[in-house]
Amino acid sequence: MPSRKTQELLIMVILLEFTKDIWMLPAPETVFMDSANMRHVLRWTHPEASCNTTVVYSVQYQGEFELVIKNGSWINAPDCQKIPHTDCDLTFDLGSDSDYNVRVRAQCGSRLSAWTKFPFNRNNVTPPVPDIKVTTAGDALLVSVRKFPLTAITKVVVWKKDGEQQASVSLMAADQEVLHFAALQEGAVYCVKAQVFLKSDMHSGYTDSYCVSITAPGAPAWKEPTAVTVTVVIMLGLLIGFFWSIVHCYPDSCQKYFQKATLPHFLVSI
Template sequence: MNLLLLVLLHFTHCVFALPAPSRVFVESVDMRHVLRWLPPQGPCGTAVLYSVQFQGEFELLVQNGNWVNAAECQLTSDPRCDVTIELGSDSDYSLRVRAKCGAATSAWTELSAPFNRRDTVLTAPEMAVMAVGDSLQVSFGKLPLNADVFVTVWRRGQEAVVHWMPAEQRVLSVPGLQVAQYCVRAQTVLQDQHRSASSNEQCISIAGADAPWRTPTAVLLSVVFTAGFLFAVFWCVAHCHPDRCKTFFRKEPLPHSLKPDWVIQIPISPEDVELCERIQVCSDCPSEDL
């Protein structure tokens, strides 16, 4: 038994001769999850390669504790791994990483505690506010997945109104505002509980919508102008004196380059010439005796 234990210890020492990565942690901001670690402290004559695995509640309970390889983080030299796709549900996940140097492979180093993506750090959303007629248009940059945005709009001296928008929408329009100055701020929310800090308020003045008479008036003026122009053209054509019309509509001579300056002659052979003979016909001429 002791001999077998010594063999196992020797085998384990040979397999895991390379020190394992240390200080494994998840850096999660705005639902983007990155696993990071410190490289192993030990000499290696070649590049150290890392592999990452994860285990969620499905793998733990349904697949009997199976570990799954992170597809984009197998034998990579970068001491970080983006596991946003792998952590695709609001369940607890365990993650682990190991190093490989040549033929030597380290032991797995696991997170000290399971990670849940609901623990991500939410930052204040980046927004831009623009006035369009009597509306406010609030647009956002990159927003966290599966998040909502609460946009608070208020007029100076009046009660604020909160508008809800899903993160996929990216642009919120608030119509029907009066001529005044309005202020806006926004906040990112997850599961109606986890909230980011509010963005800095931005204030903008609403000039109001265009007067209702401007559009039909512009259309009416365009129609009248077009009709008057066409009437003047047709009247000039119908009442134009021929001599005066010639001064306006002169016929330009054909350019010399387009005039034909050749003579077409068709030769006729002597056989094709028609032979004619004069015949005198008279009724008083004596007949010749035969």
């Protein structure tokens, strides 16, 4: 009968072989969060390991609630369990401004890798430069901005061209669709630029400046170019009609319009 020491050694060897069988698959590497346009996609590289089937991946995340209240539990990312690709969109899973831990592991058949962890807080992500649209309505400017999360505020700067030192600044909430600037000077050119702020004081760069001309108060933007076009068409029509009448004027019909004047009687004898 083996001694107690021999038995312990055998048990240790068995445990080591069991552990090796489970964890022999390398863990995912180069794990990072690809944040663009307020979307957060976790990405990683494929581990270098031999596998007779497709390597699949599972992703979990842990917020402050899971860490503190639920004793460090983890939540499965619902759309990222046993997926064959090396990315996972967590935009809607990481929906608050708190700190998160994210982890991913690989699986080949029954073999599992260790978890690779990644800390994340969306407030540490620099927001992108916003997309803005600037239009006019009479003597007013209308500024609309692409939708952002409710934690975002857009700063909109408006100034008369060549007078940026006297620019006015307005704040636009994420749920606000249009910012309205009324009673602007007719015929003047106004410029607009914007940037996005998050609650964490992270902010984007400014957009390019967009400059537009203000039409008369209450006048539709199409009225002036339409009036010019109609005037040009009428003048061309009159000119064409005039030259056509000259070219096609026959002697008999034109006689009454172009009659030869009779000489005065006192000049006839000269």
